[in-house]
């Protein structure tokens with residue numbers, strides 16, 4: 280275990296000093312959790328349907344109440360027992376959470392016309408307060424509400440207002456209860472992180488100690504406890520998440536781990552070689568490469584519906600893992616059984632696929648929502664509490680090389696969801712060439728770290744007329760989709776230099792027969808997603 284053994288460990292086995300983020304169906308619950316961790320305090324999201332007694336049983340050091348789409352005065356709107364505010368645990372309410380705190384404690388919230396959406400000027404009336412100390416008297420915040428608090432509960436000091444909202448923030452230092460009508464967690468609230476840290480450090484008295492290095496020790500111990508002396512396989516894709524998961528499990532159980540890389544024929548150029556060279560080179564892990572392209576392509580034959588493609592791919596993955604399991608057992612039948620499947624599942628995958636918290640389901644990932652019902656493996660997912668940037672830190676901690684740790688994400692279903700239309704071997708070959716050129720040029724221009732990823736999409740069902748070599752062509756367009764992002768939940772299109780775009784376009788149309796047009800996707804997420812399918 281980690282060196283800092285908590286004196287009063289939380290019953291769920293998490294680190295001490297956990298902050299619970301109670302999710303009322305917010306757009307931003309994950310962002311709140313991220314911001315808390317950026318403040319070096321461990322946080323977890325729980326649904327607002329969880330009974331208060333259960334929340335308190337987790338012994339949180341503080342609780343944050345998120346925003347949400349409901350109105351506190353409506354019948355059926357999510358509520359919280361008053362008990363939560365009387366347990367002596369510091370609480371910070373944001374937007375809906377603020378309104379709920381106000382209502383439960385006897386203040387007034389209604390919808391009498393004080394609506395604010397977007398950038399708003401906040402006037403701080405108590406500059407020295409716990410939350411606002413050291414921040415400007417007038418600051419820009421991000422609002423998104425139709426209801427408002429017109430009277431704070433008794434014992435609360437009003438600390439800020441706006442032109443239309445008299446109570447935009449309040450504090451009760453004695454009871455350690457705090458609330459703001461706006462969203463400190465979003466980037467546009469200029470002093471948001473500072474205010475959140477003031478709540479955590481000053482309001483709740485938490486010392487910022489959480490780091491990803493605690494994660495390594497804790498996870499290794501947890502993996503040893505779970506797997507015991509049995510064996511495991513790990514789906515290794517060449518991506519960051521599975522590489523870090525595999526490295527952690529290898530540390531824990533050594534060569535009782537076999538990694539299985541599935542070449543489903545939907546990989547990019549050079550991917551297989553890279554896994555062998557970089558990952559095996561860095562870790563010496565036992566690797567089994569399965570060429571399953573025939574099987575995946577047969578199963579995908581004639582399928583153009585994106586969801587159907589995803590489901591087929593998810594299912595075939597597991598079938599291949601089962602086959603690999605059988606082969607590994609056959610090679611050493613007297614060894615312990617192979618019961619575990621290690622996956623590089625991250626926190627956003629879990630929360631998004633979790634359901635039941637009132638948040639929209641963004642996408643069912645093949646490794647969580649897409650698993651078949653008859654799955655026989657027990658799952659080992661050491662990264663399921665982390666965000667991507669934290670996973671990268673763990674990877675660094677484990678000594679994995681930059682080529683692995685800083686790699687851009689690539690979806691498990693691969694090029695299969697980057698061909699709009701049915702997937703064929705020929706189309707995959709075209710797309711693989713176009714993708715390789717785009718990647719080469721972006722790397723050569725030194726842009727790899729500036730962009731989150733750049734899918735190249737083949738519009739296989741679209742043709743357009745071109746002229747090449749004085750002759751008419753009737754080819755397919757490819758789309759470049761360079762994006763910047765922090766965690767793939769939201770993204771913006773990257774403003775790539777024109778000369779780089781020009782080089783990519785010229786090379787693709789010259790070098791890839793059948794492609795006679797290159798277009799640029801200039802859509803943010805939302806409304807678009809990063810991938811086209």
Ligand SMILES: Nc1ncnc2c1ncn2[C@@H]1O[C@H](COP(=O)(O)OP(=O)(O)OP(=O)(O)O)[C@@H](O)[C@H]1O
Nearest residue numbers: 514515516518519520521540541622623688689691
């Ligand atoms: N080709 C593959 N072979 C074996 N396992 C795979 C393959 N592709 C995906 N997986 C499994 O599915 C999981 C989820 O895939 P995902 O793409 O989200 O993660 P990743 O590839 O490890 O990292 P990244 O998000 O950086 O691409 C992986 O962690 C891995 O366990």
Ligand SMILES: O=c1[nH]c(=O)c2[nH+]cn([C@@H]3O[C@H](COP(=O)(O)O)[C@@H](O)[C@H]3O)c2[nH]1
Nearest residue numbers: 642644645688689690691692767808809810
């Ligand atoms: O492992 C994965 N399995 C999937 O089914 C999947 N779908 C999308 N992605 C990746 O997730 C991020 C967000 O993508 P979207 O904006 O398209 O939802 C982006 O980084 C995508 O590349 C996937 N990764």
Ligand SMILES: NC(=O)CC[C@H](N)C(=O)O
Nearest residue numbers: 346347374375424425426
């Ligand atoms: N973003 C929010 O939490 C909104 C809270 C509430 N639904 C309102 O409109 O005021």
Ligand SMILES: [Mg+2]
Nearest residue numbers: 518689690691
């Ligand atoms: Mg991947």
